[in-house]
Amino acid sequence: MSLTASSKSESNFDPMPEGTHQMVCFGVVDEGKQYSKKWDKENYKIRVFWECPDERIDIEKDGVTKNLPRVISKEYTLSIHPKSNLSQDLVAWRGKQFTPEELEGFDLSDLIGANCLIQIVHNFIGDKTYANIASISRLMKNMDKKDPESATFVYDIQRDGINIPKEVYPWVRKIIEASPEYNMVLKHQGGIQAPPAVPDTAPKNVAGTMADDDIPF
Secondary structure, three states: OOOOOOEEOOOOOOOOOOEEEEEEEEEEEEEEEEEEOOOOEEEEEEEEEEEEEEEEEEEEEOOEEEEEEEEEEEEEEOOOOOOOHHHHHHHHHHOOOOOOOHHHOOOHHHHOOOEEEEEEEEEEEOOEEEEEEEEEEOOOOOOOOOOOOOOOEEEOHHHHOOOOOOOOOHHHHHHHHOOHHHHHHHHHOEOOEOOOOOOOOOOOOOOOOOOOOOOOO
């Protein structure tokens, strides 16, 4: 899978409250290569989405008001090198280090439905308050796992081409569509022609073989 690391709230509502919350992963998307002004270089990015069942918000859509769980996401550079943010969060989430074999690749779609504890802190920029992910950890013993209420989604540019799931937020869709990998597929895809394989610019991801007792996904 071609599936980063900054985090942010993705709505105009008040930020998620500070503290430690039980959350469940419901989305993982491949963002392709993204340029960083800070570092003046491109890196291959992914984004992981969680919902917080105990923090709710009323949202009106098509004249109907729905009470939904709050959502937060975090962007990672696609790497499970031991020093990468993604690797460190996954190790904390599953409660164990990667084996040498697992370091060759990890199937990020396995995160869907996985529960965790996420600590939220607030950052203040001007008059705006942002909810950021400070840490991720495994559920404590005897905590009941929860299923996602939101429609789940996984998007992989190499596998899915221009077919971005409808559940992907518009602001995330714009990020994906700006990537050279997406535009290469868009340029060649048409009619009944299958999209070409995206150049191998991202690490390959191989499904792990781990028992449920060992990790939460």
